[in-house]
Amino acid sequence: MDLVRQTPRTRLRPGPFVATTLVWLTLSTASLLAHDPGLSSLDVGVNRGAISMTLSIAASDMALITSGQSVDRRADLNAFVRTAVHLSLDGQALTPAGGEEVQIDESGARIRLLFLPRVSEGTRRLAIASDVPARLARGHRELLVVSVGRGQPSQTLLDAQSNAFTVDLAAVPVSTPRMAWSFLTLGNRHILSGYDHLLFLAGLFLAACTMRELVVLLTAFTLAHSISLALVVIGGVHLPASIVEPLIAASIAWVGVENLVRDRHTTRWLVVFGFGLIHGFGFAGALMDLGLGSTAGDVAVALFFFNAGVESGQLVVAAFVLPLIWTMRARPVWRAKLQPLCSMLIAIAGGCWLVARLM
Secondary structure (H helix, E strand, C coil): CHHHHHCCCCCCCCCHHHHHHHHHHHHHHHHHHHCCCCEEEEEEEEEECEEEEEEEEEHHHHHHHCCCCCCCHHHHHHHHHHHHEEEEECCEECCCCCCCEEEEECCEEEEEEEECCCCCCCCEEEEEEECHHHHCCCCCEEEEEEEECCCCCEEEEECCCCCEEEEEECCCCCCHHHHHHHHHHHHHHHHHHCHHHHHHHHHHHHHCCCHHHHHHHHHHHHHHHHHHHHHHHCCCCCCCHHHHHHHHHHHHHHHHHHHHHCCCCCCHHHHHHHHHHHHHHHHHHHHHHHECCCCHHHHHHHHHHHHHHHHHHHHHHHHHHHHHHHHHHCCHHHHHHHHHHHHHHHHHHHHHHHHHHHC
Protein backbone atom coordinates (compact mmCIF):
# COMPACT_ATOMS: atom_id res chain seq x y z
CA MET A 1 0.00 0.00 0.00
CA ASP A 2 2.88 2.40 0.80
CA LEU A 3 4.44 1.67 -2.56
CA VAL A 4 1.24 2.56 -4.37
CA ARG A 5 0.94 5.86 -2.52
CA GLN A 6 4.54 6.82 -3.19
CA THR A 7 4.42 6.19 -6.97
CA PRO A 8 0.97 7.20 -8.19
CA ARG A 9 0.27 6.77 -11.97
CA THR A 10 -1.30 9.76 -13.61
CA ARG A 11 -1.60 8.19 -17.09
CA LEU A 12 -2.78 4.82 -18.26
CA ARG A 13 0.11 3.06 -20.00
CA PRO A 14 -0.99 -0.41 -21.07
CA GLY A 15 1.72 -2.87 -21.79
CA PRO A 16 2.09 -4.65 -25.16
CA PHE A 17 0.08 -7.69 -24.01
CA VAL A 18 -2.86 -5.62 -22.77
CA ALA A 19 -2.88 -3.49 -25.93
CA THR A 20 -2.80 -6.57 -28.14
CA THR A 21 -5.69 -8.10 -26.19
CA LEU A 22 -7.83 -4.97 -26.57
CA VAL A 23 -7.20 -4.85 -30.30
CA TRP A 24 -8.10 -8.54 -30.66
CA LEU A 25 -11.34 -8.11 -28.70
CA THR A 26 -12.32 -5.09 -30.80
CA LEU A 27 -11.71 -6.92 -34.07
CA SER A 28 -13.52 -10.02 -32.81
CA THR A 29 -16.57 -7.97 -31.81
CA ALA A 30 -16.63 -6.25 -35.19
CA SER A 31 -16.36 -9.62 -36.89
CA LEU A 32 -19.27 -11.00 -34.89
CA LEU A 33 -21.41 -7.98 -35.72
CA ALA A 34 -20.55 -8.29 -39.40
CA HIS A 35 -21.44 -11.99 -39.46
CA ASP A 36 -24.66 -12.15 -37.42
CA PRO A 37 -25.61 -15.85 -37.34
CA GLY A 38 -29.28 -14.89 -37.58
CA LEU A 39 -32.57 -16.24 -36.26
CA SER A 40 -35.38 -17.73 -38.34
CA SER A 41 -38.77 -19.05 -37.29
CA LEU A 42 -40.64 -22.20 -38.26
CA ASP A 43 -44.37 -22.35 -37.44
CA VAL A 44 -46.14 -25.70 -37.73
CA GLY A 45 -49.91 -25.82 -37.32
CA VAL A 46 -51.58 -29.19 -36.83
CA ASN A 47 -55.32 -29.37 -37.42
CA ARG A 48 -57.80 -32.07 -38.23
CA GLY A 49 -56.54 -33.56 -41.48
CA ALA A 50 -54.10 -30.79 -42.41
CA ILE A 51 -50.65 -29.63 -41.34
CA SER A 52 -49.39 -26.20 -42.39
CA MET A 53 -45.75 -25.14 -42.16
CA THR A 54 -44.42 -21.60 -42.54
CA LEU A 55 -40.72 -20.70 -42.57
CA SER A 56 -39.84 -17.02 -42.00
CA ILE A 57 -36.31 -15.84 -42.76
CA ALA A 58 -34.60 -12.46 -42.79
CA ALA A 59 -33.47 -10.68 -45.94
CA SER A 60 -29.82 -11.42 -45.22
CA ASP A 61 -30.51 -15.16 -44.98
CA MET A 62 -32.63 -15.01 -48.12
CA ALA A 63 -29.63 -13.55 -49.98
CA LEU A 64 -27.56 -16.57 -48.89
CA ILE A 65 -30.19 -18.98 -50.19
CA THR A 66 -30.69 -17.27 -53.55
CA SER A 67 -27.02 -16.26 -53.96
CA GLY A 68 -28.11 -12.62 -53.98
CA GLN A 69 -29.84 -13.05 -57.33
CA SER A 70 -33.22 -11.50 -58.08
CA VAL A 71 -34.18 -14.00 -60.80
CA ASP A 72 -36.65 -16.70 -59.79
CA ARG A 73 -36.10 -16.22 -56.06
CA ARG A 74 -39.46 -17.79 -55.27
CA ALA A 75 -38.48 -21.06 -56.91
CA ASP A 76 -35.14 -21.08 -55.06
CA LEU A 77 -36.84 -20.46 -51.70
CA ASN A 78 -39.48 -23.10 -52.35
CA ALA A 79 -36.83 -25.67 -53.29
CA PHE A 80 -34.79 -24.73 -50.20
CA VAL A 81 -37.69 -25.32 -47.80
CA ARG A 82 -38.68 -28.60 -49.44
CA THR A 83 -35.17 -30.00 -48.98
CA ALA A 84 -34.28 -28.39 -45.64
CA VAL A 85 -37.40 -29.11 -43.55
CA HIS A 86 -38.72 -32.65 -43.12
CA LEU A 87 -41.97 -33.76 -41.49
CA SER A 88 -42.96 -37.33 -40.72
CA LEU A 89 -46.04 -38.82 -39.12
CA ASP A 90 -45.53 -42.10 -37.26
CA GLY A 91 -42.27 -42.57 -39.15
CA GLN A 92 -43.78 -41.95 -42.58
CA ALA A 93 -42.36 -38.93 -44.42
CA LEU A 94 -44.93 -36.31 -45.46
CA THR A 95 -44.97 -34.70 -48.89
CA PRO A 96 -46.37 -31.20 -49.50
CA ALA A 97 -49.79 -31.23 -51.16
CA GLY A 98 -49.01 -28.30 -53.46
CA GLY A 99 -50.37 -24.78 -53.43
CA GLU A 100 -47.25 -23.41 -51.72
CA GLU A 101 -47.09 -19.68 -51.04
CA VAL A 102 -43.93 -17.54 -51.10
CA GLN A 103 -44.11 -13.93 -49.87
CA ILE A 104 -41.11 -11.63 -50.29
CA ASP A 105 -40.67 -8.08 -49.00
CA GLU A 106 -37.88 -5.85 -47.78
CA SER A 107 -37.75 -7.57 -44.38
CA GLY A 108 -37.31 -11.10 -45.76
CA ALA A 109 -39.43 -14.00 -46.95
CA ARG A 110 -42.16 -16.33 -45.71
CA ILE A 111 -42.61 -19.72 -47.35
CA ARG A 112 -45.73 -21.73 -46.56
CA LEU A 113 -46.34 -25.40 -47.39
CA LEU A 114 -49.47 -27.48 -46.77
CA PHE A 115 -49.57 -31.19 -45.97
CA LEU A 116 -52.67 -33.39 -46.14
CA PRO A 117 -51.71 -36.59 -44.32
CA ARG A 118 -53.94 -39.61 -43.94
CA VAL A 119 -55.31 -39.45 -40.42
CA SER A 120 -55.52 -42.63 -38.37
CA GLU A 121 -57.13 -43.26 -35.02
CA GLY A 122 -55.16 -43.08 -31.79
CA THR A 123 -52.08 -41.19 -30.75
CA ARG A 124 -49.67 -40.12 -33.47
CA ARG A 125 -46.13 -38.79 -33.32
CA LEU A 126 -45.17 -35.88 -35.54
CA ALA A 127 -41.42 -35.56 -36.08
CA ILE A 128 -39.98 -32.28 -37.36
CA ALA A 129 -36.38 -32.02 -38.55
CA SER A 130 -34.88 -28.79 -39.88
CA ASP A 131 -31.53 -28.40 -41.63
CA VAL A 132 -32.07 -24.64 -41.96
CA PRO A 133 -29.59 -23.69 -39.18
CA ALA A 134 -26.91 -25.96 -40.65
CA ARG A 135 -27.38 -24.59 -44.18
CA LEU A 136 -27.25 -20.92 -43.22
CA ALA A 137 -24.63 -18.94 -41.29
CA ARG A 138 -22.64 -20.70 -38.58
CA GLY A 139 -24.43 -20.30 -35.25
CA HIS A 140 -27.83 -19.69 -36.87
CA ARG A 141 -30.77 -20.63 -34.67
CA GLU A 142 -34.39 -21.34 -35.48
CA LEU A 143 -37.45 -20.81 -33.27
CA LEU A 144 -39.86 -23.70 -33.75
CA VAL A 145 -43.49 -23.16 -32.71
CA VAL A 146 -45.90 -26.11 -32.97
CA SER A 147 -49.64 -25.53 -32.50
CA VAL A 148 -51.97 -28.51 -32.23
CA GLY A 149 -55.57 -27.45 -32.79
CA ARG A 150 -56.43 -24.67 -30.39
CA GLY A 151 -54.17 -25.94 -27.64
CA GLN A 152 -51.20 -24.19 -26.09
CA PRO A 153 -48.35 -23.93 -28.63
CA SER A 154 -45.06 -25.71 -27.94
CA GLN A 155 -41.80 -23.83 -28.53
CA THR A 156 -38.19 -24.86 -28.83
CA LEU A 157 -34.98 -23.48 -30.27
CA LEU A 158 -33.19 -25.48 -32.97
CA ASP A 159 -29.59 -25.19 -34.11
CA ALA A 160 -27.19 -27.14 -36.32
CA GLN A 161 -26.52 -29.76 -33.62
CA SER A 162 -30.05 -30.04 -32.18
CA ASN A 163 -32.32 -29.85 -35.20
CA ALA A 164 -35.20 -32.24 -34.45
CA PHE A 165 -38.37 -32.12 -32.37
CA THR A 166 -41.13 -34.67 -31.81
CA VAL A 167 -44.73 -33.95 -30.84
CA ASP A 168 -47.23 -36.45 -29.48
CA LEU A 169 -50.55 -35.86 -31.19
CA ALA A 170 -53.72 -37.04 -29.50
CA ALA A 171 -56.91 -37.19 -31.50
CA VAL A 172 -58.93 -34.60 -29.63
CA PRO A 173 -62.60 -35.01 -30.51
CA VAL A 174 -64.40 -31.86 -31.56
CA SER A 175 -68.17 -31.68 -31.26
CA THR A 176 -70.12 -31.18 -34.48
CA PRO A 177 -71.76 -27.90 -33.36
CA ARG A 178 -68.41 -26.42 -32.40
CA MET A 179 -66.86 -27.58 -35.67
CA ALA A 180 -69.79 -26.17 -37.67
CA TRP A 181 -69.50 -22.81 -35.91
CA SER A 182 -65.75 -22.69 -36.62
CA PHE A 183 -66.26 -23.17 -40.35
CA LEU A 184 -69.23 -20.81 -40.44
CA THR A 185 -67.25 -17.99 -38.84
CA LEU A 186 -64.23 -18.79 -41.03
CA GLY A 187 -66.26 -18.41 -44.22
CA ASN A 188 -67.93 -15.27 -42.94
CA ARG A 189 -64.66 -13.68 -41.90
CA HIS A 190 -62.93 -14.64 -45.14
CA ILE A 191 -65.48 -12.97 -47.43
CA LEU A 192 -65.77 -9.85 -45.24
CA SER A 193 -62.00 -9.38 -45.01
CA GLY A 194 -61.28 -10.22 -48.65
CA TYR A 195 -61.28 -6.86 -50.41
CA ASP A 196 -60.82 -8.46 -53.81
CA HIS A 197 -63.90 -10.65 -53.37
CA LEU A 198 -65.90 -7.67 -52.09
CA LEU A 199 -64.99 -5.54 -55.11
CA PHE A 200 -66.02 -8.37 -57.42
CA LEU A 201 -69.40 -8.53 -55.67
CA ALA A 202 -69.75 -4.75 -55.87
CA GLY A 203 -69.24 -4.98 -59.62
CA LEU A 204 -72.04 -7.55 -59.82
CA PHE A 205 -74.35 -5.33 -57.77
CA LEU A 206 -73.72 -2.41 -60.14
CA ALA A 207 -74.41 -4.53 -63.20
CA ALA A 208 -77.69 -6.08 -62.03
CA CYS A 209 -80.68 -4.05 -63.22
CA THR A 210 -83.31 -6.11 -61.38
CA MET A 211 -83.44 -8.20 -58.24
CA ARG A 212 -84.01 -11.31 -60.36
CA GLU A 213 -80.84 -10.64 -62.34
CA LEU A 214 -78.87 -10.12 -59.12
CA VAL A 215 -80.14 -13.43 -57.70
CA VAL A 216 -79.09 -15.22 -60.91
CA LEU A 217 -75.58 -13.75 -60.76
CA LEU A 218 -75.09 -14.54 -57.07
CA THR A 219 -76.42 -18.08 -57.58
CA ALA A 220 -73.96 -18.64 -60.44
CA PHE A 221 -71.11 -17.33 -58.30
CA THR A 222 -72.11 -19.49 -55.30
CA LEU A 223 -72.54 -22.65 -57.37
CA ALA A 224 -69.17 -22.13 -59.07
CA HIS A 225 -67.10 -21.59 -55.95
CA SER A 226 -68.87 -24.53 -54.27
CA ILE A 227 -67.71 -26.75 -57.15
CA SER A 228 -64.14 -25.46 -56.78
CA LEU A 229 -64.11 -26.16 -53.06
CA ALA A 230 -65.39 -29.70 -53.65
CA LEU A 231 -62.70 -30.28 -56.28
CA VAL A 232 -59.99 -29.19 -53.84
CA VAL A 233 -61.31 -31.01 -50.77
CA ILE A 234 -62.65 -34.20 -52.32
CA GLY A 235 -60.87 -34.44 -55.66
CA GLY A 236 -57.47 -33.21 -54.51
CA VAL A 237 -57.28 -30.63 -57.30
CA HIS A 238 -54.90 -27.77 -56.48
CA LEU A 239 -53.94 -24.59 -58.28
CA PRO A 240 -50.94 -22.56 -57.07
CA ALA A 241 -51.59 -19.13 -55.62
CA SER A 242 -49.35 -17.65 -58.32
CA ILE A 243 -52.12 -18.53 -60.82
CA VAL A 244 -55.24 -18.09 -58.70
CA GLU A 245 -54.47 -14.64 -57.24
CA PRO A 246 -53.75 -12.90 -60.60
CA LEU A 247 -56.90 -14.46 -62.10
CA ILE A 248 -58.99 -13.14 -59.21
CA ALA A 249 -57.58 -9.67 -59.85
CA ALA A 250 -58.31 -10.07 -63.57
CA SER A 251 -61.93 -10.99 -62.79
CA ILE A 252 -62.36 -7.72 -60.87
CA ALA A 253 -60.90 -5.67 -63.70
CA TRP A 254 -63.09 -7.53 -66.21
CA VAL A 255 -66.30 -6.85 -64.29
CA GLY A 256 -65.48 -3.15 -63.98
CA VAL A 257 -64.67 -2.77 -67.69
CA GLU A 258 -67.72 -4.77 -68.72
CA ASN A 259 -69.94 -2.45 -66.70
CA LEU A 260 -68.55 0.45 -68.74
CA VAL A 261 -68.69 -0.99 -72.27
CA ARG A 262 -71.79 -3.20 -72.26
CA ASP A 263 -75.38 -2.10 -71.83
CA ARG A 264 -76.99 -5.54 -71.70
CA HIS A 265 -75.63 -8.48 -69.75
CA THR A 266 -77.89 -11.33 -70.83
CA THR A 267 -75.10 -13.93 -70.75
CA ARG A 268 -73.12 -12.45 -67.89
CA TRP A 269 -73.99 -15.30 -65.57
CA LEU A 270 -71.71 -17.53 -67.65
CA VAL A 271 -68.76 -15.19 -67.11
CA VAL A 272 -69.60 -14.93 -63.39
CA PHE A 273 -69.73 -18.72 -63.18
CA GLY A 274 -66.27 -19.01 -64.73
CA PHE A 275 -64.77 -16.44 -62.41
CA GLY A 276 -66.59 -18.02 -59.47
CA LEU A 277 -64.60 -21.21 -60.10
CA ILE A 278 -61.39 -19.21 -59.72
CA HIS A 279 -62.59 -17.44 -56.57
CA GLY A 280 -63.44 -20.87 -55.15
CA PHE A 281 -59.80 -21.93 -55.36
CA GLY A 282 -58.97 -18.75 -53.42
CA PHE A 283 -61.54 -19.68 -50.75
CA ALA A 284 -60.02 -23.17 -50.54
CA GLY A 285 -56.75 -21.81 -49.14
CA ALA A 286 -58.54 -20.39 -46.10
CA LEU A 287 -60.62 -23.55 -45.70
CA MET A 288 -57.59 -25.86 -45.71
CA ASP A 289 -55.89 -23.77 -43.00
CA LEU A 290 -58.44 -24.95 -40.43
CA GLY A 291 -58.39 -28.62 -41.44
CA LEU A 292 -61.28 -30.71 -42.68
CA GLY A 293 -61.56 -33.59 -40.25
CA SER A 294 -60.94 -37.28 -40.65
CA THR A 295 -64.36 -38.60 -41.70
CA ALA A 296 -66.73 -38.03 -44.59
CA GLY A 297 -69.19 -36.44 -42.16
CA ASP A 298 -66.58 -33.94 -40.98
CA VAL A 299 -65.75 -33.00 -44.56
CA ALA A 300 -69.43 -32.53 -45.38
CA VAL A 301 -69.90 -30.29 -42.31
CA ALA A 302 -66.81 -28.27 -43.25
CA LEU A 303 -67.92 -27.67 -46.84
CA PHE A 304 -71.53 -26.87 -45.99
CA PHE A 305 -70.89 -24.43 -43.16
CA PHE A 306 -67.93 -22.75 -44.81
CA ASN A 307 -70.14 -22.06 -47.83
CA ALA A 308 -72.88 -20.89 -45.48
CA GLY A 309 -70.42 -18.47 -43.90
CA VAL A 310 -69.43 -17.11 -47.33
CA GLU A 311 -73.09 -16.69 -48.33
CA SER A 312 -74.04 -14.97 -45.07
CA GLY A 313 -71.12 -12.60 -45.59
CA GLN A 314 -72.38 -11.81 -49.08
CA LEU A 315 -75.82 -11.06 -47.66
CA VAL A 316 -74.31 -8.67 -45.10
CA VAL A 317 -72.47 -6.86 -47.89
CA ALA A 318 -75.65 -6.71 -49.98
CA ALA A 319 -77.61 -5.29 -47.05
CA PHE A 320 -75.22 -2.33 -46.89
CA VAL A 321 -74.46 -1.80 -50.59
CA LEU A 322 -77.79 -2.38 -52.33
CA PRO A 323 -79.69 0.48 -50.62
CA LEU A 324 -76.97 2.86 -51.79
CA ILE A 325 -77.15 1.54 -55.35
CA TRP A 326 -80.95 1.72 -55.42
CA THR A 327 -80.82 5.31 -54.14
CA MET A 328 -78.34 6.16 -56.88
CA ARG A 329 -80.51 4.58 -59.58
CA ALA A 330 -83.60 6.42 -58.36
CA ARG A 331 -81.87 9.66 -59.33
CA PRO A 332 -80.90 9.76 -63.04
CA VAL A 333 -78.21 12.40 -62.53
CA TRP A 334 -76.45 10.33 -59.90
CA ARG A 335 -76.76 7.19 -61.98
CA ALA A 336 -75.28 8.85 -65.06
CA LYS A 337 -72.22 10.04 -63.14
CA LEU A 338 -71.65 7.78 -60.15
CA GLN A 339 -72.27 4.36 -61.72
CA PRO A 340 -69.58 4.76 -64.43
CA LEU A 341 -67.22 6.27 -61.87
CA CYS A 342 -67.65 3.33 -59.48
CA SER A 343 -67.16 0.84 -62.31
CA MET A 344 -64.02 2.68 -63.41
CA LEU A 345 -62.60 2.56 -59.86
CA ILE A 346 -63.31 -1.19 -59.69
CA ALA A 347 -61.55 -1.74 -63.02
CA ILE A 348 -58.53 0.31 -61.93
CA ALA A 349 -58.26 -1.52 -58.60
CA GLY A 350 -58.43 -4.89 -60.34
CA GLY A 351 -55.81 -3.83 -62.87
CA CYS A 352 -53.43 -2.61 -60.16
CA TRP A 353 -53.82 -5.85 -58.21
CA LEU A 354 -53.23 -7.84 -61.39
CA VAL A 355 -49.95 -6.05 -62.11
CA ALA A 356 -48.81 -6.36 -58.48
CA ARG A 357 -49.59 -10.07 -58.32
CA LEU A 358 -47.81 -10.81 -61.58
CA MET A 359 -44.59 -9.16 -60.40
